[in-house]
Amino acid sequence: MIVEPLALRGAALLRGERHRDERGHLRKVLVAGEAREHGLDVSVAEVVTTANEVAGTIRGMHYQVAPATEAKTLWVTDGALHDVLVDLRPDEPTYGQWVGVDLAASDDVALHVPAGLAHGYQTLEDDTRLVYLISASHSPGHARTLRWDDPTVGIAWPLEPTRISAKDREGHPWPPTH
Helix, strand or coil: CEEEECCCCCCEEEECEEEEECCEEEEECCCHHHHHHCCCCCCCCEEEEEEECCCCCEEEEEEECCCCCCCEEEEEEECEEEEEEEECCCCCCCCCCEEEEEEECCCCEEEEECCCEEEEEEECCCCEEEEEEECCCCCHHHEEEECCCCCCCCCCCCCCCCCECHHHHCCECCCCCC
8 A cells, every 4th residue: 555645744645456366356445554654543433435426516524623533534436526625723834725636436545534624525426435434433513514615715626516415505614613
C-alpha cells in the first residue's frame, strides 16, 4: 500500500494493490499497520455504506465535534465521485482550506480523512456507492454540518447539484460550530 499525503495534515490517499489471476482479482484496500506507520488513525468502530442514485448528489459537509471526533477511511465500490475535505482545525496553517479528489470504483484508492476535517462529496455517476470505516461510533449530539456552498470556504463542485438533503442544505456557515 502506498500512502500519498494530501495538502491537509493527516489526510491521505491510500493506493492499494490489485492481484489478478484467472478467477478475477483481489484488492488490498487498507493495510492497517502500514497506515499507522504514517500516523493515520485507522481504528474501526463502525462500518457504513452509502448508496446514491443520481449523479450530482451532494452529501456533506459533515464532521463530529469533541469528545466524539472521528477519522474515516473510505472507498468507492460502484461509480465515481468528487470528494472534498475542509480543515476545521484552528491551530493548523491550512485552517479553512479545502482539497478535492476524484475517486472511482475502477481506482485502487481509498481516502483517509483525519478527525478535525469536514467531509463531503458529489457523485459524478448514477448509482455511486461507498464504504466507510469510521474510528468512533456516531454521536448525533456531536454531529455538525458545514454549508456545502459557503462562499467563504468556496468549494468548487464539478457538477450542478441534483440532490441535497434538507440537513445538508441547512448546514452552518463558516466558521464551523464546535
